[in-house]
Amino acid sequence: MQPRQTDSDEFDAPPSMARPSLLRELPVTQRGLRTRASLIAAARKVFERLGYLDTRLVDITKAAKCSAGTFYTYFASKEEVFAAVLEVAQEDMMHPGTPRVADDGDPAQIIEASNRAYFQAYERNAELMGLLEQVASIDPEFGKLRRDRGEAFIARNARSIEDLQERGLADVELDPILASRALSGMVSRIAYNHFVVGYREGESASLDEVIYTATRLWVNALRIPPVN
Amino acid sequence: MQPRQTDSDEFDAPPSMARPSLLRELPVTQRGLRTRASLIAAARKVFERLGYLDTRLVDITKAAKCSAGTFYTYFASKEEVFAAVLEVAQEDMMHPGTPRVADDGDPAQIIEASNRAYFQAYERNAELMGLLEQVASIDPEFGKLRRDRGEAFIARNARSIEDLQERGLADVELDPILASRALSGMVSRIAYNHFVVGYREGESASLDEVIYTATRLWVNALRIPPVN
Amino acid sequence: MQPRQTDSDEFDAPPSMARPSLLRELPVTQRGLRTRASLIAAARKVFERLGYLDTRLVDITKAAKCSAGTFYTYFASKEEVFAAVLEVAQEDMMHPGTPRVADDGDPAQIIEASNRAYFQAYERNAELMGLLEQVASIDPEFGKLRRDRGEAFIARNARSIEDLQERGLADVELDPILASRALSGMVSRIAYNHFVVGYREGESASLDEVIYTATRLWVNALRIPPVN
Amino acid sequence: MQPRQTDSDEFDAPPSMARPSLLRELPVTQRGLRTRASLIAAARKVFERLGYLDTRLVDITKAAKCSAGTFYTYFASKEEVFAAVLEVAQEDMMHPGTPRVADDGDPAQIIEASNRAYFQAYERNAELMGLLEQVASIDPEFGKLRRDRGEAFIARNARSIEDLQERGLADVELDPILASRALSGMVSRIAYNHFVVGYREGESASLDEVIYTATRLWVNALRIPPVN
DNA sequence: AATGAATGAGGGTTCATTCAT
DNA sequence: GATGAATGAACCCTCATTCAT
Numbered sequence: 044m045q046p047r048q049t050d051s052d053e054f055d056a057p058p059s060m061a062r063p064s065l066l067r068e069l070p071v072t073q074r075g076l077r078t079r080a081s082l083i084a085a086a087r088k089v090f091e092r093l094g095y096l097d098t099r100l101v102d103i104t105k106a107a108k109c110s111a112g113t114f115y116t117y118f119a120s121k122e123e124v125f126a127a128v129l130e131v132a133q134e135d136m137m138h139p140g141t142p143r144v145a146d147d148g149d150p151a152q153i154i155e156a157s158n159r160a161y162f163q164a165y166e167r168n169a170e171l172m173g174l175l176e177q178v179a180s181i182d183p184e185f186g187k188l189r190r191d192r193g194e195a196f197i198a199r200n201a202r203s204i205e206d207l208q209e210r211g212l213a214d215v216e217l218d219p220i221l222a223s224r225a226l227s228g229m230v231s232r233i234a235y236n237h238f239v240v241g242y243r244e245g246e247s248a249s250l251d252e253v254i255y256t257a258t259r260l261w262v263n264a265l266r267i268p269p270v271n
Numbered sequence: 272m273q274p275r276q277t278d279s280d281e282f283d284a285p286p287s288m289a290r291p292s293l294l295r296e297l298p299v300t301q302r303g304l305r306t307r308a309s310l311i312a313a314a315r316k317v318f319e320r321l322g323y324l325d326t327r328l329v330d331i332t333k334a335a336k337c338s339a340g341t342f343y344t345y346f347a348s349k350e351e352v353f354a355a356v357l358e359v360a361q362e363d364m365m366h367p368g369t370p371r372v373a374d375d376g377d378p379a380q381i382i383e384a385s386n387r388a389y390f391q392a393y394e395r396n397a398e399l400m401g402l403l404e405q406v407a408s409i410d411p412e413f414g415k416l417r418r419d420r421g422e423a424f425i426a427r428n429a430r431s432i433e434d435l436q437e438r439g440l441a442d443v444e445l446d447p448i449l450a451s452r453a454l455s456g457m458v459s460r461i462a463y464n465h466f467v468v469g470y471r472e473g474e475s476a477s478l479d480e481v482i483y484t485a486t487r488l489w490v491n492a493l494r495i496p497p498v499n
Numbered sequence: 500m501q502p503r504q505t506d507s508d509e510f511d512a513p514p515s516m517a518r519p520s521l522l523r524e525l526p527v528t529q530r531g532l533r534t535r536a537s538l539i540a541a542a543r544k545v546f547e548r549l550g551y552l553d554t555r556l557v558d559i560t561k562a563a564k565c566s567a568g569t570f571y572t573y574f575a576s577k578e579e580v581f582a583a584v585l586e587v588a589q590e591d592m593m594h595p596g597t598p599r600v601a602d603d604g605d606p607a608q609i610i611e612a613s614n615r616a617y618f619q620a621y622e623r624n625a626e627l628m629g630l631l632e633q634v635a636s637i638d639p640e641f642g643k644l645r646r647d648r649g650e651a652f653i654a655r656n657a658r659s660i661e662d663l664q665e666r667g668l669a670d671v672e673l674d675p676i677l678a679s680r681a682l683s684g685m686v687s688r689i690a691y692n693h694f695v696v697g698y699r700e701g702e703s704a705s706l707d708e709v710i711y712t713a714t715r716l717w718v719n720a721l722r723i724p725p726v727n
Numbered sequence: 728m729q730p731r732q733t734d735s736d737e738f739d740a741p742p743s744m745a746r747p748s749l750l751r752e753l754p755v756t757q758r759g760l761r762t763r764a765s766l767i768a769a770a771r772k773v774f775e776r777l778g779y780l781d782t783r784l785v786d787i788t789k790a791a792k793c794s795a796g797t798f799y800t801y802f803a804s805k806e807e808v809f810a811a812v813l814e815v816a817q818e819d820m821m822h823p824g825t826p827r828v829a830d831d832g833d834p835a836q837i838i839e840a841s842n843r844a845y846f847q848a849y850e851r852n853a854e855l856m857g858l859l860e861q862v863a864s865i866d867p868e869f870g871k872l873r874r875d876r877g878e879a880f881i882a883r884n885a886r887s888i889e890d891l892q893e894r895g896l897a898d899v900e901l902d903p904i905l906a907s908r909a910l911s912g913m914v915s916r917i918a919y920n921h922f923v924v925g926y927r928e929g930e931s932a933s934l935d936e937v938i939y940t941a942t943r944l945w946v947n948a949l950r951i952p953p954v955n
Numbered sequence: 956a957a958t959g960a961a962t963g964a965g966g967g968t969t970c971a972t973t974c975a976t
Numbered sequence: 977g978a979t980g981a982a983t984g985a986a987c988c989c990t991c992a993t994t995c996a997t
Contacts, residue, residue, distance in 0.1 A: 236456065248446070555965090676932075708905060794997080
């Protein structure tokens with residue numbers, strides 16, 4: 044099922060990517076930290092406004108009100124500042140503070156809560172998720188990053204499916220990994236379509252409807268029995 | 272469910288995009304037609320090798336053994352030649368020639384056959400599908416194209432779901448459109464992961480396993496009853 | 500002794516450097532050839548005026564009255580155009596047309612004639628030789644080029660020394676290679692000082708005096724007996 | 728002939744260059760002196776490793792473990808710190824402590840001793856001499872410095888040649904200045920080739936052979952008679 | 956005296972597009 | 977129709993130097 048209630052979600056940083064943007068060490072002065080932070084904030088805004096490709100370094104430095112040279116004090120390239128943007132966003136998403144649901148509760152309820160937390164986190168970072176999608180398709184480095192994150196997410200859901208199977212609560216004909224890939228992909232695709240691509244006015248469903256449908260499909264697909 | 276047996280699939284060109292690359296009309300001479308075709312063939316090869324962004328026009332003209340100037344005789348831009356590449360691939364996919372399955376047969380069998388046809392078509396054009404994914408995230412024009420194609424596909428599957436519901440063969444709690452978006456997205460995401468992203472050796476499942484899982488999840492998700 | 504009368508001199512290109520500037524193939528049209536030649540001519544002028552380091556590509560393209568882009572049609576870098584300049588100069592020096600002196604004549608006369616031819620060729624290309632000295636100390640590639648050329652020159656003179664020793668006309672205590680390195684170096688250093696570095700007014704000797712001194716030192720150093 | 732036994736060699740600072748790097752006065756505090764010295768030491772190491780041109784000020788300050796700003800407390804530019812490096816090396820070479828040879832001894836022995844002392848001093852500072860060669864070809868200031876040093880050296884040897892001529896021990900046909908330029912140039916070129924350019928394995932002669940050849944050529948060239 | 960962040964002029968380089976031949 | 981040389985705007989990036997702390 045979707046990201047567990049506590050910390051984790053698609054933004055978990057695999058250990059190896061822990062400091063993807065820190066090839067250059069952090070500045071030592073307060074002033075330096077401030078400048079670096081303002082560059083990251085400016086970069087995020089500009090990326091979201093113009094898209095990754097159309098963003099010129101000068102757009103970022105202008106938005107951050109600093110010179111071109113200053114950019115290179117902190118980042119070696121557009122890729123690197125983008126990695127830093129993702130890293131910051133990730134910090135922001137590390138603790139979504141989703142309401143806990145008892146682990147031994149009704150599986151369908153747990154799935155619904157997970158899905159809801161996932162969609163809400165996605166919504167908060169929708170523009171960034173769209174950017175990541177774009178960048179992942181352009182730069183293999185970020186493609187790998189996206190995939191690694193997705194796999195952590197898939198692995199978690201696979202464990203959950205296996206657990207349900209062992210408890211006799213899910214279709215044992217399904218391979219947990221393959222089912223998790225399919226269903227996790229389904230949910231993230233729904234989120235992408237809903238928040239990033241968008242649908243024409245009148246076509247777009249409400250978030251509640253979307254969550255309801257995603258959850259019901261997920262529960263049905265695993266043949267999780269109704270509570271009673 | 273997945274692309275019906277006959278013509279259609281994600282490559283259906285919506286009427287409005289019928290001749291997206293033919294803003295300029297086809298050349299009149301045999302020589303011109305040959306040159307244009309060789310440019311398109313070369314472009315496809317180069318795009319697949321270098322990716323859309325890293326392909327320069329000169330790469331295409333070199334591969335087509337013609338001059339830079341000639342390119343502009345047939346295409347106004349990289350976008351246009353890419354549209355032409357897609358169009359040709361689409362011609363190639365128009366008639367997948369999949370074995371027919373009786374429409375009134377076992378729904379699960381129909382779904383399986385649809386999925387199989389879809390995955391096979393995807394496999395034949397996997398590199399191009401990866402490219403389309405990339406270009407769609409870069410160029411809104413192609414983003415729209417991809418979305419339109421996806422929606423034709425979703426609409427067809429939504430009709431199928433609705434039909435099953437009316438016949439009492441599918442979960443009536445589900446909104447046909449939303450369910451179709453979710454399940455269609457699930458299948459195309461599976462195909463993308465399987466054929467484009469790939470998985471590390473040993474992690475990759477066989478195509479049959481993937482089809483089996485996709486089909487079973489789809490059937491379960493709709494609560495389509497077993498045949499007997 | 501100095502470069503033999505016919506073709507060769509310090510500008511002999513070792514086979515491997517035969518086309519050092521032709522990494523990019525030669526243009527196919529007359530127009531292209533003209534442009535390339537004008538770039539090389541402009542580059543030589545600018546290099547001689549500003550020195551290698553202070554020459555900017557834009558200085559060259561301005562002098563050649565073409566755009567920055569055109570430069571890159573023919574050369575990948577400043578190094579490459581400099582190699583082309585050297586290559587052209589070399590063509591120019593391939594046939595200095597020095598007056599022949601009978602090989603069996605008075606050794607001292609042969610040496611004098613060789614030295615004279617060498618100094619005259621050096622004078623014709625003095626500015627370029629100064630440039631080569633500069634570039635060789637900056638770019639190892641050209642350092643190697645200079646060394647290779649010097650060695651061809653040294654080897655020729657070493658053979659000549661050995662020949663005189665065998666005929667009983669030169670000090671047999673001397674190692675021909677080491678003596679050739681020393682004397683060849685002496686002459687090229689004299690030429691460099693005389694034509695490139697220059698001396699303050701009034702300090703500078705006449706070319707004839709320089710040739711006379713170089714020759715007498717060379718003859719003495721080898722203990723070549725006087726004619727009579 | 729070569730550097731006399733006592734102090735002198737090509738590194739003699741002409742009076743006018745006595746403090747070429749001390750446009751700014753020495754720091755007054757111990758700390759300042761230490762910092763300045765560490766910058767000079769670091770600069771020498773970095774220059775020798777990277778060459779003059781490829782050395783950036785930040786390379787020097789990093790090696791000296793101080794900040795960029797501190798550099799400017801002591802030096803106005805890269806040229807200035809290079810001049811300081813040369814000056815320090817010169818201090819180091821001021822007193823080579825070569826064994827004295829009686830001035831009235833065998834001229835050939837005196838010349839050999841001079842040459843040996845010169846080559847040994849050159850060897851100790853080979854990398855720096857290579858650097859000086861490079862910088863002299865780049866920066867006219869240092870070109871002048873090198874030339875001035877060379878001329879002191881040439882003048883000394885010219886006096887020695889004149890003295891031998893007056894004592895009837897050297898070829899009176901030779902102009903002492905021109906001969907000195909030629910022979911001094913020969914020796915310094917030999918040293919440059921031997922210690923800086925180097926020769927391929929197996930091609931390189933031993934230092935003793937080189938000194939022997941240089942001395943014999945020098946003695947021969949001046950027609951200095953054998954002792955007995 | 957020392958720091959190190961900030962600057963920005965100045966250079967190199969690319970490549971889609973045009974156009975004379 | 978085909979050619980390929982010419983263009984030049986647009987961008988990236990470096991690094992010597994300054995200066996507030």
